[in-house]
Amino acid sequence: MPYRVIISRFISIGLLLWVCQYPLLAVENAENKLLAKLSHSKPAEKVAILTELGQYHSDFNYPKALTFTDKAIKLAIAVGDSAGLAKALYTDGIIHQLQGENNEAHRSLKQAYSLYTQSNDSLGIARTSDCLGSLFRYYGAYEKSLEYHLWALAVFEKRNDTTGKISAMNNIGIVYRSLDNYTKSISYYQKALGLAKESNSSLLSTVYNSIGSYYYYLKEYKSANYYYRRALDIVPTTLALKERHCAALNNIGNVYRSKEQLDSALFYYSLSLKESKILGLINLSAITLKNIGTIYARKGEVQKAEEFLLKSIHLSKKSNLKQVVRDDYLILSNLSGKNGDYKKALKYHKQYSEIQDSIHREEQSSKVELLEVDYLFQQKEKDLAILMKNNAEKNLEIQTSRNLLLISILIIFILITLTIGIYRLLHINRNAKQNLLQMNEKLEERVMSRTVKLELEIANHRNTAVELLKAKEKAEESDRLKSTFLSNISHEIRTPMNAIVGFTGLLSSPDLQVAERDQYIEVINKSGNYLLSIIDDIIEISKIEAGQITLHYSQVSVNSLLDQLYDTFKAEIPEEKDISLNVTIPKETLTISTDPVKLRQVLSSLLSNAIKFTEKGSITLGYQKANSTELTIFVSDTGIGIDEKHRQIIFDRFRQVENKNETKKGGSGLGLAISKAYIDKLGGTITLESEIGKGSTFTFTLPI
Incomplete structure (x- = not known):
């Protein structure tokens, strides 16, 4: 890290601390003026002042800002100020959104959207739509999110609202990036960047961070680093901008971590952590601590x-950041496993699994709650439409009565003008x-439209309920399988451990x-190796469950690999078994690009199973080119075979296929599940053909 870069970073931190003092003084002065004005204002003016106080404090203190918006909402409801209520709800929703309280934000913004719709305030509708689009993106509803953002952008362009256009374009870019449409994503980012530069917008750092993330996901780290640094160069004056400043430091650390420049990554993470602590940003501090821990790991x-x-x-x-807690436990589990502390690794992995299950349950609950809020909102709109229709009819009746009274007066007093x-x-x-x-026609059409929408929503709720029930049943089945697996594996671990303990005690005999x-030493050695293989399988299946499989490709000679396996496993066939091991390979040498360790593990697992379940006959190992782009490798035996029922689940995780007519062979039962995961990761497929009493053939493909 160059000396001048280090100096410039510390100067930036000093400048940040200096800048932090002045906005707080400005807000204090503005707050005092508004509070003084509040005591002698009319109710509607008080609503506006309370909302403005919430807006001021949203730049520096979210909880305090929410106390003012809450007062504004209650007062607006009490005095019937619908315009003030809409603005207060909109401000309240934005602050909740900045705090990450998405469900509360959704409720406030939906109510603001309804009020703006009633008053036909297109700009208010557009701003709430842009915020609602971001919320739907957080829940993974990208199509609905895009619909809200595009509608908001159309209004902002019509009203020439520059800040609105920058926000909507940036959000649309994020949605398209999430949908892997990088062409459209960068197009909207560039438009937002041009407007932000031209207008010197406070959103400029946000756009720079978004473009940096765009290039980061494309693994174009040089470009990502450039835009993150541009975001870093903007002096922050509000709490939101200070958070983006810290986030930019953290993002630069991520770039260096991805480039394996660990010392540089650690430097920027440390800067981000220092600023986060100064500003009291607990969420970002927790994330940065995780990143620093990852670097040291x-x-x-x-x-x-x-x-x-x-x-x-x-x-x-403290902040209920369950995703960060989950990631921390997973890193600690893997770190302990690599360090040989399997007891601690198992403890951390158990905590990881518990928090992962909790996150999944909360996500499902949030989605259901979001649907319920939408349903209640639609129901309120339908009730409002009916109420408007009834009011219109009542007003018409009053108008008709007045007309009749006027006619009577005219008949009595103005006979001349009767005709x-x-x-x-x-x-x-x-x-x-x-x-x-x-x-009536318009209202009937509106009621009909709302009714159709409600029916569709109800149908969607039912479908969601069915899907949740299926997910629950699947989760229960998974828990049952895991419990059964743990029971079986504990027995498998206990057997070699008993042998090790028992024979170790016998060794002490004089x-x-x-x-x-x-x-005795040979028995202890075999039991130890057997126990180690079971633990290796457990750790490997844990990595597969967590999606942590890493591939290391190199050029592999298939002929040489099969010859090596032949020599190895021929010597491992027990003398009491009447088995011949054969290799069938073409004369022409074939070299492919793959992970040699993973490929050897798959073939070793298949050969070990073949030897284990074959008493006499033959085992054949071979390969052939299916076509110019695909290789087929097979392991065939004349063993006991597998029935059709068990063939359906042979590759499932946490299942052990047992034959009631055969003695239990032992083992973790994870070998085939691990093999299938490896083959899938290498871009191939694995299949099984088997017949009871005649043997089995495992075949898998790999790209050439």
Whole structure:
């Protein structure tokens, strides 16, 4: 890290601390003026002042800002100020959204959207739509999110609202990036960037961060680093901008971590952590502590890694950042496993699984709650439409009564104008009836439209309920399988452990002969190796469950690999078994690009199973080119075979296929599940053909 870069970073931190003091003084002065004005203002003016106080404090103190918006909402409801209520709800929703309280934000913004719709305030509708689009993106509803953002952008362009256009374009870019449409994503980002530069917008750092993330996901780290640094160069003046400043430091650390420049990554993470602590940003501090722990884990500094990860867990639990806690426990589990502390690795992995299950349950609950809020909102709109229709009919009745009274007066006092009066009355009634007819038609159409939408929503709720029930049943089945698997695996672990403990005790006997000692040592050695293989399988299936499989490609000679396996496993066939091991390979040598370790593990697992379940006959290992782009490798035996029922689940995780007519062979039962995961990751497929009493053939493909 160059010396001048280090100096410039510390200067930036000093400048940030200096800048932090002045906005707070400005807000204090503005707050005092508004509070003084509040005491002698009318109710509607008080609503506006309370909302403005919430807006001021949203730049520096979210909880305090929410106290003002809450007062504004309650007062607006009490005095019937619908315009003030809409603005207060909109401000309240934005602050909740900035705090990450998405469900509360959704409720406030939906109510603001309804009020803006009633008053036909297109700009208010557009702003709430842009915020609602972001919320739907957080829940993974990208199509609905895009619909809200595009509608908002159309209004902002029509009203020439520059800030609105920048926000909507940036959000649309994020949605398209999430949908892997990078062409459209960068197009909207560039438009937002041009407008932000031209208008010197406060959203400029946000756009720079978004474009940096765009290039980061494309693994174009040089470009990502460039835009993150541009975001970093903007001096923050509000709490939101300060958070983006810290986030930019963190993002630069991510870039260096991806480039394996761990010391540089650690430097920027440390800067981000220092600023986050100064500003009291607990969420970002927790994330940065996790990143620092990850760096020390990669550097092999186990004690430091564990120290920072545990600090991250402590802060994350304070702020209920369950995803960060989950990631911390997974890193700690993998780190302990690599360090040989399997007991601690198992403890951390159990905590990881518990928090992962909790996150899944909360996500499902949030989605259901979001649907319920939408349903209640639609129901309120339908009730409002019916109420408007009833009010219109009542107003028409009052108008008709007044007209009749006017006619009576005209008949009594103006007999001369009777003909003219009757004509005018008929004309007025005709127009009134025509207006009533048109209004009824419009209201009926609106009620019908809302009814159809509600029916669709109800159908969607039912479908969601069915899907949730299926997911629940699947989760229960998974828990049952895991429980059964743990019961079986505990027995498999106990057997070699008993042997190790028992024979270790026998070794302490003073009268032990040399031959007996060597025999006991051999039993202990075999039991230890067997126990180690079971633990390796458990760790490997844990990595597969967590999606942590890493491939290392190199050029592999298939002929040489199969010959090596032949020599290895021919020597491992027990003497009491009448088995011949054969290799069928073409004369022409074939070299492919793959992960040699993973491929060897798959073939070793298949050959071990073949030897284990074959008493006499033959085992054949071979390959052939299916076509110019695909290779087929097979392991065939004349063993006991597998029935059709068990063939359906043979590759499932946490299942052990048992034959009631055969003695249990032992093992973790994870070999075929691990093999299938490896083959899938390598871009191939694995299949099984088997017949009871005649044997089995496992075949898998790999790209050439």
